[in-house]
Amino acid sequence: MAIGERIHFFRNKRGMTQKYVGSQIGFDEKSADVRMAQYESETRVPKDNLIQALATTFDVAPEALKVPDIDSNIGLMHTLFTLEDRYGLKIEASEDGQPRIYLDLRNHPDSNQLFDMLLDWMDKAVALEAKQISQDEYDQWRYHYPTPGETTHTNFAKVIPQELSDYLLSEDKKNK
Numbered sequence: 001m002a003i004g005e006r007i008h009f010f011r012n013k014r015g016m017t018q019k020y021v022g023s024q025i026g027f028d029e030k031s032a033d034v035r036m037a038q039y040e041s042e043t044r045v046p047k048d049n050l051i052q053a054l055a056t057t058f059d060v061a062p063e064a065l066k067v068p069d070i071d072s073n074i075g076l077m078h079t080l081f082t083l084e085d086r087y088g089l090k091i092e093a094s095e096d097g098q099p100r101i102y103l104d105l106r107n108h109p110d111s112n113q114l115f116d117m118l119l120d121w122m123d124k125a126v127a128l129e130a131k132q133i134s135q136d137e138y139d140q141w142r143y144h145y146p147t148p149g150e151t152t153h154t155n156f157a158k159v160i161p162q163e164l165s166d167y168l169l170s171e172d173k174k175n176k
Helices: 005-011 018-024 032-040 048-058 074-086 109-129 135-143 162-174
Strands: 089-093 101-102
Touching: 005 032, 005 048, 018 032, 018 048, 074 089, 101 109, 109 135
Parallel strands: none
Antiparallel strands: 089 101
16 A cells, blocks of 8 residues: 555544644645645655654554555564555464464455455465475466466456546436
8 A cells, every 4th residue: 555545544544634634744724635635646755754744643653654665574564554454454363373364354345356366375375385386386376476367266357447437327327
């Protein structure tokens, strides 16, 4: 998730308006909402001092807003937290006390496609573990994923943009 999406996510989660957030971090009240809209749409990218101010306003760590660096443990953790927010990724203890991550579809029904993709990955990982495929075949599959026609669980579909969908629905209502 990009930084603009994270700003939008936390602003909505906190029930704040763009104008309120903008004025809290020091923008002139007349332009505060416009400036925040620019950051949320990623027309502008906030510098570190602004990210810190936003983090303080939202009562989160700056890393929760930034595009995570998955090459660091903290960045990877914030990536997992984002996946929890967006797709319903959950963590629990396995029977032996090890952390186990799973996808909870109960509160995130729009995660069905991700669930199917994870099933594809699980099938390949199980095949690798059972020595039905080699490490090279597994890597070939991972680095070329998705390959249409080869997935067993996923049906890829083209989705039209929300704006076009809304327009078509409004035009349909006009014609009735």
